Amino acid sequence: MDFSFTDEQQQLRRTIREFAEVEIKPHIMEWDEASHFPQELIPQLAKLGLLGVIFPEDYGGAGLGYVEYVIAIEELSRVDGSVGIIVAAHNSLCSNHIYKFGSDEQKKKYVVPLAQGKKLGCWSLTEPEAGSDAGGTRTTATRSGDGWLLNGAKTFTTNGHYADVCVAMAVTNREKGSHGISAFVLEKGMPGFKPGKKENKLGLRASDTSEVIFSDCRVSGSQLLGDEGQGFINSLQVLDGGRISIAALGLGMAQGAFEAATQYAKQRKQFGKAISEFQATQFKLADMATEIDAARLLTYRAAWLADRGDSRLTRESSMAKLYTSEVAVRVANEALQIFGGYGFIKDYPAEKFYRDVKLCTIGEGTSEIQRLVIARQLLGKK
Numbered sequence: 052m053d054f055s056f057t058d059e060q061q062q063l064r065r066t067i068r069e070f071a072e073v074e075i076k077p078h079i080m081e082w083d084e085a086s087h088f089p090q091e092l093i094p095q096l097a098k099l100g101l102l103g104v105i106f107p108e109d110y111g112g113a114g115l116g117y118v119e120y121v122i123a124i125e126e127l128s129r130v131d132g133s134v135g136i137i138v139a140a141h142n143s144l145c146s147n148h149i150y151k152f153g154s155d156e157q158k159k160k161y162v163v164p165l166a167q168g169k170k171l172g173c174w175s176l177t178e179p180e181a182g183s184d185a186g187g188t189r190t191t192a193t194r195s196g197d198g199w200l201l202n203g204a205k206t207f208t209t210n211g212h213y214a215d216v217c218v219a220m221a222v223t224n225r226e227k228g229s230h231g232i233s234a235f236v237l238e239k240g241m242p243g244f245k246p247g248k249k250e251n252k253l254g255l256r257a258s259d260t261s262e263v264i265f266s267d268c269r270v271s272g273s274q275l276l277g278d279e280g281q282g283f284i285n286s287l288q289v290l291d292g293g294r295i296s297i298a299a300l301g302l303g304m305a306q307g308a309f310e311a312a313t314q315y316a317k318q319r320k321q322f323g324k325a326i327s328e329f330q331a332t333q334f335k336l337a338d339m340a341t342e343i344d345a346a347r348l349l350t351y352r353a354a355w356l357a358d359r360g361d362s363r364l365t366r367e368s369s370m371a372k373l374y375t376s377e378v379a380v381r382v383a384n385e386a387l388q389i390f391g392g393y394g395f396i397k398d399y400p401a402e403k404f405y406r407d408v409k410l411c412t413i414g415e416g417t418s419e420i421q422r423l424v425i426a427r428q429l430l431g432k433k
């Protein structure tokens with residue numbers, strides 16, 4: 052067993068850490084308070100290859116694997132989870148769905164500019180009435196000539212307002228249930244396709260979470276992505292990889308909150324000594340560090356399995372996502388506690404981590420749904 056990162060992976064981590072510290076950190080509170088989507092950052096993320104981490108160079112990507120992808124999301128999220136989720140939704144949901152299930156033509160047309168960062172992607176599965184039960188999708192795509200007519204609305208789409216390319220799931224045959232849902236690729240500007248309400252959120256406020264609306268949106272047959280009726284099934288496979296990125300998002304934020312609390316505990320004096328001298332603080336830090344380490348091991352193991360194309364990925368990625376997101380919530384809570392009253396104040400970093408981490412127990416399947424997925428795998432149920 053080898054738990055060490057290669058020299059290249061360590062260099063990648065240093066590069067992204069420096070980038071995040073210099074280019075992102077000075078702006079995070081301003082972006083958070085204004086709910087400002089950092090579009091100005093997209094060309095820089097593209098230049099670093101972060102918008103095509105897991106795609107081969109032939110498709111405009113960086114030609115790296117999931118381990119490197121986790122390093123990237125972890126380091127971005129250590130500074131700002133909003134940037135982490137923008138990159139995650141673009142890579143492992145939108146672009147990866149097209150890369151895994153698209154035709155050669157679709158891959159050339161969409162994956163190349165997405166991976167190069169010339170275009171931004173989003174992925175729309177969730178609907179107002181179909182969240183955890185995404186098989187209950189109501190958006191429809193009905194045959195019209197040699198194409199399709201889409202009608203309906205998606206909710207909570209990350210990057211929804213800013214994306215140039217959207218992968219969306221719609222019912223093509225209601226009688227077939229989850230085997231009657233298909234995926235489509237939509238492009239910004241297609242008549243009848245537009246973003247709707249932009250959500251005003253508790254956390255990750257610099258990321259965009261929006262409605263996506265289809266009203267008599269007519270697309271040609273070439274916009275069907277993957278086989279007809281396989282969109283939902285393919286989505287579940289896409290989510291296996293996506294959940295690793297949410298684990299990485301939680302891991303990075305937990306690490307950021309932990310580092311901030313440790314630094315603060317060494318400086319803050321009460322009763323004539325640094326609060327880090329109190330065993331109560333030390334025990335908190337020890338528990339936080341141990342849980343983060345365990346979360347990191349689960350997350351990188353899932354990434355390693357993904358790079359090997361291992362069939363255990365569904366269970367292991369759900370475990371990584373479940374555990375890491377719950378650790379992140381606990382760590383952010385304890386970090387805020389260590390900051391005391393200052394943890395409640397926006398001049399200090401703890402409150403933002405506390406708000407931002409909560410998404411991790413909800414997005415790409417809630418903690419309850421992860422437990423269902425894991426239990427199904429354990430019990431051999433479909």
Ligand SMILES: Cc1cc2nc3c(=O)[nH]c(=O)nc-3n(C[C@H](O)[C@H](O)[C@H](O)COP(=O)(O)OP(=O)(O)OC[C@H]3O[C@@H](n4cnc5c(N)ncnc54)[C@H](O)[C@@H]3O)c2cc1C
Nearest residue numbers: 174175176177182183207208209260413414415416417419
């Ligand atoms: C910031 C943000 C970004 C997002 N980005 C995207 C995106 O890019 N694309 C996308 O498609 N979606 C996205 N989502 C949607 C997200 O995946 C859903 O919110 C999530 O799957 C939960 O669905 P829901 O919100 O409808 O909650 P519900 O499904 O209504 O769940 C409510 C509660 O009931 C529980 N529950 C539901 N069913 C069961 C069950 N069978 N057993 C036990 N408990 C259950 C849930 O765990 C939860 O606690 C995003 C959400 C947010 C908040």
